[in-house]
Amino acid sequence: xxxxxxxxxxxxxxxxxxxxxxxxxxxxxxxxxxxxxxxxxxxxxxxxxxxxxxxxxxxxxxxxxxxxxxxxxxxxxxxxxxxxxxxxxxxxxxxxxxxxxxxxxxxxxxxxxxxxxxxxxxxxxxxxxxxxxxxxxxxxxxxxxxxxxxxxxxxxxxxxxxxxxxxxxxxxxxxxxxxxxxxxxxxxxxxxxxxxxxxxxxxxxxxxxxxxxxxxxxxxxxxxxxxxxxxxxxxxxxxxxxxxxxxxxxxxxxxxxxxxxxxxxxxxxxxxxxxxxxxxxxxxxxxxxxxxxxxxxxxxxxxxxxxxxxxxxxxxxxxxxxxxxxxxxxxxxxxxxxxxxxxxxxxxxxxxxxxxxxxxxxxxxxxxxxxxxxxxxxxxxxxxxxxxxxxxxxxxxxxxxxxxxxxxxxxxx
Amino acid sequence: xxxxxxxxxxxxxxxxxxxxxxxxxxxxxxxxxxxxxxxxxxxxxxxxxxxxxxxxxxxxxxxxxxxxxxxxxxxxxxxxxxxxxxxxxxxxxxxxxxxxxxxxxxxxxxxxxxxxxxxxxxxxxxxxxxxxxxxxxxxxxxxxxxxxxxxxxxxxxxxxxxxxxxxxxxxxxxxxxxxxxxxxxxxxxxxxxxxxxxxxxxxxxxxxxxxxxxxxxxxxxxxxxxxxxxxxxxxxxxxxxxxxxxxxxxxxxxxxxxxxxxxxxxxxxxxxxxxxxxxxxxxxxxxxxxxxxxxxxxxxxxxxxxxxxxxxxxxxxxxxxxxxxxxxxxxxxxxxxx
Numbered sequence: 001x002x003x004x005x006x007x008x009x010x011x012x013x014x015x016x017x018x019x020x021x022x023x024x025x026x027x028x029x030x031x032x033x034x035x036x037x038x039x040x041x042x043x044x045x046x047x048x049x050x051x052x053x054x055x056x057x058x059x060x061x062x063x064x065x066x067x068x069x070x071x072x073x074x075x076x077x078x079x080x081x082x083x084x085x086x087x088x089x090x091x092x093x094x095x096x097x098x099x100x101x102x103x104x105x106x107x108x109x110x111x112x113x114x115x116x117x118x119x120x121x122x123x124x125x126x127x128x129x130x131x132x133x134x135x136x137x138x139x140x141x142x143x144x145x146x147x148x149x150x151x152x153x154x155x156x157x158x159x160x161x162x163x164x165x166x167x168x169x170x171x172x173x174x175x176x177x178x179x180x181x182x183x184x185x186x187x188x189x190x191x192x193x194x195x196x197x198x199x200x201x202x203x204x205x206x207x208x209x210x211x212x213x214x215x216x217x218x219x220x221x222x223x224x225x226x227x228x229x230x231x232x233x234x235x236x237x238x239x240x241x242x243x244x245x246x247x248x249x250x251x252x253x254x255x256x257x258x259x260x261x262x263x264x265x266x267x268x269x270x271x272x273x274x275x276x277x278x279x280x281x282x283x284x285x286x287x288x289x290x291x292x293x294x295x296x297x298x299x300x301x302x303x304x305x306x307x308x309x310x311x312x313x314x315x316x317x318x319x320x321x322x323x324x325x326x327x328x329x330x331x332x333x334x335x336x337x338x339x340x341x342x343x344x345x346x347x348x349x350x351x352x353x354x355x356x357x358x359x360x361x362x363x364x365x366x367x368x369x370x371x372x373x374x375x376x377x378x379x380x381x382x383x384x385x386x387x388x389x390x391x392x393x394x395x396x397x398x399x400x401x402x403x404x405x406x407x408x409x410x411x412x413x
Numbered sequence: 414x415x416x417x418x419x420x421x422x423x424x425x426x427x428x429x430x431x432x433x434x435x436x437x438x439x440x441x442x443x444x445x446x447x448x449x450x451x452x453x454x455x456x457x458x459x460x461x462x463x464x465x466x467x468x469x470x471x472x473x474x475x476x477x478x479x480x481x482x483x484x485x486x487x488x489x490x491x492x493x494x495x496x497x498x499x500x501x502x503x504x505x506x507x508x509x510x511x512x513x514x515x516x517x518x519x520x521x522x523x524x525x526x527x528x529x530x531x532x533x534x535x536x537x538x539x540x541x542x543x544x545x546x547x548x549x550x551x552x553x554x555x556x557x558x559x560x561x562x563x564x565x566x567x568x569x570x571x572x573x574x575x576x577x578x579x580x581x582x583x584x585x586x587x588x589x590x591x592x593x594x595x596x597x598x599x600x601x602x603x604x605x606x607x608x609x610x611x612x613x614x615x616x617x618x619x620x621x622x623x624x625x626x627x628x629x630x631x632x633x634x635x636x637x638x639x640x641x642x643x644x645x646x647x648x649x650x651x652x653x654x655x656x657x658x659x660x661x662x663x664x665x666x667x668x669x670x671x672x673x674x675x676x677x678x679x680x681x682x683x684x685x686x687x688x689x690x691x692x693x694x695x696x697x698x699x700x701x702x703x704x705x706x707x708x709x710x711x712x713x714x715x716x717x718x719x720x721x722x723x724x725x726x727x728x729x730x731x732x733x734x735x736x737x738x739x740x741x742x743x744x745x746x747x748x749x750x751x
Contacts, residue, residue: 009463015446102537102727153728161728164539180541181499182471215470217502245447246468319447387726387733398692402721409738 010249020327030057031064049269109307112333120284140173154374183216212243230296259301274302441493484524512555563610569620596736691719
């Protein structure tokens with residue numbers, strides 16, 4: 001028999017018009033994964049990268065060694081912030097559709113990632129987010145009005161009108177500036193964590209990247225440095241199945257899970273149900289403890305689904321089935337936590353409805369306030385001269401000259 | 414002849430070349446099933462199959478690096494980098510490998526890669542979707558650098574680029590994908606439908622690399638520009654009433670010096686305009702060349718209109734963009750000097 005080499009072209013199981021098919025997802029029953037000590041050697045815990053850590057089962061019962069045993073308050077905290085993230089996204093999406101901001105990206109279906117991980121980290125830990133981590137900013141105390149002002153590029157914009165909407169940062173909240181270029185934050189997090197170790201501090205760093213962006217070289221640079229120096233860092237891969245139109249197989253997820261990407265370097269990997277707030281919290285706490293005890297980096301793959309379009313510039317109905325999210329076997333993180341709380345007796349549909357109304361009001365009030373600082377069509381306006389600030393620490397001569405020239409031209413001189 | 418916008422013209426160039434030459438392959442992010450985020454490769458995968466139109470992982474370095482390898486092995490790859498702002502992870506592969514392969518191997522190896530990438534602002538894209546990094550590439554020996562300003566040229570130049578045995582970085586000013594732009598964002602968008610350069614042959618033709626073109630003949634001042642600013646210059650000529658000769662450089666490297674200098678020798682005045690930042694920009698190279706070749710014909714110092722030397726700000730897009738006001742002021746400034 002003769003054989004010829006032939007390219008393998010990764011194919012998603014379903015395209016528009018097809019029945020959604022997630023049979024490729026290797027699932028495991030909730031509670032079935034062992035929980036090793038944080039001093040376990042990578043070679044002894046490889047099973048965590050191929051399995052799936054789940055706490056909430058299909059009947060919304062929390063089980064197994066990874067159950068963080070949240071009390072009613074902790075559960076409500078998790079639910080509240082996830083719901084706020086969703087309500088905020090829905091409103092901002094609408095606002096973009098009305099032409100009142102230029103661009104937006106939702107985290108729909110992925111809210112557990114930012115909120116559970118935000119809850120598991122300490123305030124002094126530094127976050128290097130991707131563009132779908134708005135929940136982290138919220139949880140870390142950035143006011144909704146400030147996030148909206150950023151999206152409006154108005155007089156209260158933290159970025160002074162320089163960035164696209166959603167490219168937030170929070171110096172005081174220890175959340176790094178979002179770049180827009182993919183995966184670049186990964187080595188930054190490792191470097192930050194190395195500095196923490198150099199300085200003898202016990203703060204750790206955490207960073208997020210999508211399944212698609214693991215293909216970027218920066219991802220691999222970061223893993224190498226993290227492994228070599230055993231940097232105190234948590235490396236998260238948010239596998240939401242889609243990178244615009246290409247599915248996770250195009251990024252190389254077909255044969256081994258993304259969680260296994262670090263094994264060759266000796267970095268332990270954990271694959272976790274990314275739509276299970278409890279499981280995400282548990283594995284993040286575990287990884288943080290490893291990092292804080294000098295045991296180095298952990299790679300976490302959060303298995304989730306991008307419930308919405310990639311961005312307001314995208315139309316996913318062109319490349320995936322419209323009803324795919326509804327068929328996703330790990331469901332919706334908000335709905336799952338809500339059902340868990342209801343089954344525990346600490347929550348009800350009525351309370352949920354009240355909370356939703358309350359959060360909608362909060363978001364509505366924030367939007368009203370944000371507009372007072374300027375919109376795309378109404379002042380007050382940022383002074384255009386500020387566009388020449390912060391290129392350098394001190395403005396060099398050529399920028400000073402150009403700034404004067406710009407003001408002359410704008411004033412019709 | 415057909416009516417095409419720039420996206421359709423670029424798509425058509427791919428199609429013509431893929432039909433003509435079975436070694437032409439396309440790779441890039443979202444270029445296959447989806448047809449590209451700007452639709453420049455729409456339908457190509459359906460027509461030519463998944464081995465010739467390849468959806469790539471999000472790895473610009475990987476896309477360009479593997480394109481080089483394919484080129485070395487006899488293919489003629491056309492790589493799309495989704496935004497010019499995202500080309501930098503591939504920079505080492507372009508500068509150290511693609512540009513110098515022929516040179517360092519004494520002519521034994523080469524890789525005829527074309528890298529297409531949308532560039533420029535005016536689409537409210539902020540600092541990660543608006544850059545014009547052409548000068549960075551013109552500075553690299555061994556790379557041809559191209560930027561069309563209309564559908565006809567886009568198709569003809571892209572075919573030439575694909576056929577070229579030298580590597581080409583092909584910049585597509587995305588603001589004018591769907592229609593020419595006179596610099597006023599308040600006006601309703603104009604399409605290529607009625608523009609003479611929106612008339613594009615359906616089949617094969619070329620616009621040669623390395624040739625500038627006189628877009629508007631005139632006698633008083635030469636405006637040397639390319640990309641979106643060609644259209645701003647046309648609008649500024651009308652607004653100022655100055656008889657401008659507008660030259661569309663089209664290929665930044667290698668540069669068609671003669672067309673430029675013949676014009677400046679005739680008009681005696683010169684304004685250079687590009688959207689990219691001014692400092693160390695491509696305009697500096699043009700200025701030096703014109704100064705050297707036309708010194709005794711110049712009646713005024715050469716003027717420059719360019720983007721300010723800052724990153725592209727989201728909120729101040731139109732204060733940043735060198736639009737009609739700045740172009741007109743630039744023309745008047747050069748005209749006023751004795």
